[in-house]
Amino acid sequence: MKIVMKSLKILTLAVIMAASSLQSFAQDFKEKTLLTVGNEKITAGEFLNIYNKNNVQSEAIDPKTINEYLDLFINFRLKVKDAEVQGLDTMKSFKDELAGYRKQLAQPYFTDESVIDLLTKEAYDRSQYDIRASHILIRCAADALPADTLTAWKKINDIRKKIMKGADFSKMATELSEDQSARDREANKQHPAMKGNRGDLGYFTVFNMVYPFETAAFNTPVGSVSQIIRTDFGYHLIKVVDRHPALGKVTAAHIFFTFPKNSTAADSARVKSRVDSIYNRLNAGEKWDDLATLYSDDKASAAKGGQLPPFTSNRLVPDFIEAVYLLKNPGDYSKPVLTSYGWHIIKLVEKKTPGTFDESKAELKQRVTRDNRGRQSQEVVVARLKAEYKLYEDIAVLKEVTAIVTDSIFAGTWNPAPDKIASKTLFSFADKKVTQSEFAQYLLKHQKKQEAENIQVYVNKRFKDYVNETILSYEDNQLEAKYPDFKALVKEYRDGILLFELTDRLVWTKAVKDTTGLRVYYQTVKQKYMWPDRKEVSMLTINNLSSERDAAIMLTKLEKWITKKGKSLNWVKTELMKDTLLSVNLTQEKYIAGENALADKTAPGTNQSEISTKDSKTLLTWAFCERAISPEPKTLEEVKGLVTAEYQNQLEKEWIEKLRKQYPFEVDRLVLDQIK
Incomplete structure (x- = not known):
């Protein structure tokens, strides 16, 4: 038994060693030089990557196909070489175009797709519902000092305790919220008098609120008050009032009755009487558009039958939205609805509810990426890079920089003396060390006129941005070294741009412009x-x-004029045109056999006629064959497209012949045989 086990162990090790040797051989083989063009060496691996990309359906490598493709590949590399010799790769336009493509190609390396996918699915699930919520806000800047943050948190926490003991949320919002819309506001130069919303934010759905607020609202049950929520605006308490299947995008019309300025109870009663009267007339069968045009106080929409622009749940006041929820079918209209603006009768025109996940996925993914929530994806990448490159930050050294920053930085005029800025290492990662002076230069470059804030907070914020930007820039410069596929793809784009530009100059545009x-x-x-x-x-x-x-009468007239009196067809046309009721057309065309039945029947020097009906109209056609034409070349104008394409092929052929003589190239036949 021991002998068998020992034999199996030896066999297993042999297999592993053989597999390792094969893998090593394959790797070594791919690194061998297959083609040399000038001083550029192209490996077997580079060639096979491009060959396989363009021959994905092949089950096995065909030696004949390899030879043909290698010939095309040599031509391609020679053209790129010619573009480089002509300096096309040094042109600003080329560099800018390649940089744009490279930036697009690099984006996936700075995005955590798993995070984006989760956020996209979350956004879809939330898009199926509308939330109505109220909030209380205690303001606190996102970068506030710890002491200020604690003060704000204690304040919101005290409010929450009172609410949990039974205090009315709306009353607390009106009295204590630092969102000024909660309270009535008197008219001033900026706005008219406005009634406070008592904390009521109305209806909203995904993407309508900042992400932390949205998340808290969707995670809080109806009738409940959330835990304390932090956003860039400060601390919030959220009370969810209603949760409703999503309204989607709605088109509606309304007949609107506004209250007079400084209206009395009697005024309100008269407006209510008007709206009830119009509602009764609708029920009696009068046309909506007529009543909207004549009686609606919203003159902008009245001319269009009261139709409003399409809207979602967050665009109009909640009383209006609640009435729309009840309308099920296009054409349905509501009972009179009172809002803060006046009385409305609302008619549903069209309702588009959210689609399936597959239908919505692409658009939602785009919105997630553009929205602040998309930062989570990059934050994951930045955190990974910091760990991978072993980021070290020296906070004591950072404090030395903070000490020399003055309030002048908020005026955009901070300019410290060079001898005040030391060059100690501020942070380091991978093989890179960043000094205090480099960070000071960053602060100088990015300072601008702004509202003054705590200098320590300001410097800490800029420092965080600088560290993240530096490490992302470093990673961007490492992409080609870290990811061979990325390097190969960027090279493909580079060579493709060069090839397109030079081919356009020497072949495509030349063939069009070189008329001689x-x-x-x-x-x-x-x-x-x-x-x-x-x-x-x-x-x-x-x-x-x-x-x-x-038609037969007209034919007799034509025969008399043409065959008996010898009149020309031009004369006949002129004569017939004197009758303004006739539509007469004279053409002279060249026809090949089978192209026109009447022309086929007409021998050279003879006439033929035909009476036919088309679209209930009777047509008379008289044909005269002027001559027979023997085979002849088509004119250049007749075949310009085909000849231009052929001329381009000829120019390219001549160009390749010239390149093969101009630039030395060599194929390693031993390596080529190994590929085959």
Whole structure:
């Protein structure tokens, strides 16, 4: 038994060693140089990557296909070499275009797709509902000092305790919230008098609120008050009042009755009487559009039958939205609805509810990426990079920089003396060390006029940004070294841009603009573009005769003029046009056999006629064959597209022949045989 186990162990080790050797051989083989163009060496691995990308359906490598593709690949590399020699890769336009493509290609490396996918699914689930909520806000800047943060937190916590003991949320919002919309506001130069909302934010759905607030609202049961929530605005308490299946995007119309300024109870009663009267007339069968046009106080929409622009649940006051929820079918209209603006009768025109996840996914993913919540994805990447590169921050050294920053930085004029800025290492990661002076230069560059704040808070915020930007920039510069696929893809784009630019200059645009060269080339190939036997036939057509009998009478007249009196078709047309009721057309075309039945029947020097009906109109056609035309080349204008394409191919062929003589290249046949 021991002998068997020992044999199995030896066999297993042999297999592992063989597999390792094969893997090592394959890796070594891919690094071997297959093609040399000038001083550029292209490995077997580079060639195979491009070959496999363009031959994905092949089950096995075909030696013949490899040879053909290698020939094309050599031409491609020679063209790129020529572009480099001509300096196209040093042009600003080229560098800018490549940088734009590289930036797009790099984006996935700075995004955690698993986070984006989770946020996209979360956004879809939330898009299925509308939330109505009220809030209380105690303001606290996102970068406030710990002491200020604690003061704000204690204040909101005391309010929550009172609410949990039975205090009315709306009353607390009106009295204590630092969101000024909660309280009535008197008119001033900026706005008219406004009634406070007592903390009521109305209805909203996904993306309508900042992400932390949205998350808390969707996670709080109806009728409950949330825990304390922190956003960039400060601390919030949220009371969820209602949760409703999503309204989606709605188009509605309304007939609106406003209250007079400084209205009395009697005024209100008169407005209520008006709206009830119109509602009764609707019920009696009068047309909505007529009543909206005549009686609605919203003159902007009245002219359109009261129709409003499409809206979602967060766009209008909650009383209006609640009435819309009750309308099920287009054409349904509400009972009179009172809002803070006046009385409305609302009619549903169209309702588009959210689609399926598959239908919505692409748009939601885009919105997640653009929204603040998308930062979570980059934050995950930054945290990973900090750990990977072993980031170290020296807070004591940072305090030395903070000490030399003055309030002048908020005026955009901070400019410390160079001898005040030390060069101690502020933070380090990977093989990079960043000094105090480098951070000071960053502060100098990014200072601007702004509202003054605590200097320590300001510097800490800028420092965090600087560290993140520096480490992301470092990673961006490492992408080609860390990710061979990325390096290969950027090189493909680079070479593709160069190839396109030079080919456009020497082949595509040249073939179009070089009219002399094109005409010379046409003379060498025109025998390939021949017309077969043709006839040149003049046809006179009278299009709007009332009957076949009238056509027969007209035919007799034509025979008299043409065959007996020898009148030309041009004369006949002029004569017929004197009758303004007739539609007459005269053409002279060249026809090949089978192209026109009447032309086929007309022998050279003879006439033929035909009476036909089209779209209830009777047509008379008289044909005269002017001559027979023997086979001849088509003119350049007739075949310009085909000849231009052929000329381009010829220019490219000549260009490749020149390149193969101009630039030395060599294929390692031993490596090529290994590929095959």
